[in-house]
Amino acid sequence: MKIAITSTGKEITDLLEKKFGRAEFFIIADTENSEYKVIDNKAAMEAGGAGIQAGQTIIEEKATALITGNVGPNAMKVLTSGNIAIYRGESVSVEANISLFKQKKLQQINTAVASHFGMK
Amino acid sequence: MKIAVLSGKGGTGKTTVSASLAYSLHNSQYVDCDVEEPNGNIFLKASLTEKEAVMVLNPVVNDDLCTGCGACQQACQFNAIAVINKKVMIFDNICHSCGACKIACPTGAISEVPREVGIIESNSSHTFMHGKLNLNEPLTIPVILQLRKKMNKYNHVIIDSAPGASCTVVSTIEDCDYCVLVTEPTPFGLHDLKIAIDLVKQLKLPFGVVVNKAMDSDTSIQVFCKEQNIDVLMELPYSKEIAKNYSKGILPVQYSNHYKDEFIKLLATIKERTS
Ligand code: SF4
Ligand code: SF4
Numbered sequence: 001m002k003i004a005i006t007s008t009g010k011e012i013t014d015l016l017e018k019k020f021g022r023a024e025f026f027i028i029a030d031t032e033n034s035e036y037k038v039i040d041n042k043a044a045m046e047a048g049g050a051g052i053q054a055g056q057t058i059i060e061e062k063a064t065a066l067i068t069g070n071v072g073p074n075a076m077k078v079l080t081s082g083n084i085a086i087y088r089g090e091s092v093s094v095e096a097n098i099s100l101f102k103q104k105k106l107q108q109i110n111t112a113v114a115s116h117f118g119m120k
Numbered sequence: 121m122k123i124a125v126l127s128g129k130g131g132t133g134k135t136t137v138s139a140s141l142a143y144s145l146h147n148s149q150y151v152d153c154d155v156e157e158p159n160g161n162i163f164l165k166a167s168l169t170e171k172e173a174v175m176v177l178n179p180v181v182n183d184d185l186c187t188g189c190g191a192c193q194q195a196c197q198f199n200a201i202a203v204i205n206k207k208v209m210i211f212d213n214i215c216h217s218c219g220a221c222k223i224a225c226p227t228g229a230i231s232e233v234p235r236e237v238g239i240i241e242s243n244s245s246h247t248f249m250h251g252k253l254n255l256n257e258p259l260t261i262p263v264i265l266q267l268r269k270k271m272n273k274y275n276h277v278i279i280d281s282a283p284g285a286s287c288t289v290v291s292t293i294e295d296c297d298y299c300v301l302v303t304e305p306t307p308f309g310l311h312d313l314k315i316a317i318d319l320v321k322q323l324k325l326p327f328g329v330v331v332n333k334a335m336d337s338d339t340s341i342q343v344f345c346k347e348q349n350i351d352v353l354m355e356l357p358y359s360k361e362i363a364k365n366y367s368k369g370i371l372p373v374q375y376s377n378h379y380k381d382e383f384i385k386l387l388a389t390i391k392e393r394t395s
Pocket of ligand 2: 193208
């Protein structure tokens with residue numbers, strides 16, 4: 001499966017980024033093999049709504065889980081609607097978070113899977 | 121003449137100064153634009169007989185007409201729209217009601233519905249007015265703009281601005297004739313004053329400083345202003361009497377002609393500086 005991790009740098013040895021919407025990088029890793037790619041978070045510099053756009057980026061990348069620090073309410077809605085399971089990462093490297101995730105040691109912070117969209 | 125009273129941080133006596141000034145002047149209007157925490161009426165005790173809702177328009181999507189094309193999301197420069205699996209989500213709490221999404225939608229799926237974000241309350245003569253943001257509403261600007269439309273009926277409009285240097289403050293003070301910056305001689309007072317000075321300088325507004333709780337043992341504010349060539353318009357002394365009455369919702373000008381005269385003088389000083 002494909003998972004996304006917010007990162008402070010471009011390497012999997014870099015530290016996990018605690019902020020979601022304003023994280024500079026997302027690392028998209030494949031848990032089946034050890035392949036990964038880095039994407040720039042275009043929303044990081046936005047004045048508002050960064051979490052909403054960042055959430056869409058994660059969905060477009062076809063990740064099914066996200067490891068990060070804090071997710072705001074708007075981003076939470078987007079990610080949950082996109083069936084993304086969100087896990088609270090530890091203050092260690094991206095790589096170490098991936099292995100914690102594989103060992104099921106990270107805590108899930110949303111109850112995905114909302115099948116219903118609609119905001120009002 | 122429109123005079124805005126502001127400060128870099130809250131709790132420096134901004135309301136004391138603005139409400140006292142409005143109270144001391146004839147033919148004046150007090151407008152509380154600190155819409156997240158309006159507290160001028162604790163002191164001015166106006167009877168708020170008039171109420172007016174502040175409405176904004178938010179887009180809603182008709183799912184039957186929506187194709188999920190994403191044009192609305194691309195048109196929204198405020199990132200208030202997400203399109204996920206061809207379903208549109210609109211985030212009212214960051215929507216700026218610009219209408220761009222409605223124009224961009226090729227199928228006419230978007231319509232706009234009014235939503236109340238706050239309220240304006242005033243007395244019958246409109247000498248007192250305040251705006252109040254509804255709970256959990258982040259967008260203050262619509263309330264400020266509606267208040268601004270109702271100003272100017274009186275000779276002197278005294279505006280109690282929100283503290284800080286946010287866009288709320290900018291939209292409150294941008295068309296004012298003069299800004300009064302209120303500060304206190306505390307360790308952070310000077311730092312906070314500099315925030316307010318930077319803002320009014322950027323907006324190229326004429327301004328002066330009022331030192332609240334002034335005391336002889338700390339003249340750091342006065343020294344700084346002198347160095348920077350900034351007008352100190354008035355000093356309100358540190359006084360147990362003022363503090364005691366303040367806690368009971370009484371302004372110094374409401375029991376002392378001396379302070380009333382001081383505030384009338386403050387206006388005269390401002391007029392002198394702007395003429
Ligand atoms: S009205 Fe403007 S700000 Fe609101 S969702 Fe539409 S495009 Fe975005
Ligand atoms: S532009 Fe119109 S049709 Fe396209 S996704 Fe938005 S609401 Fe739907």
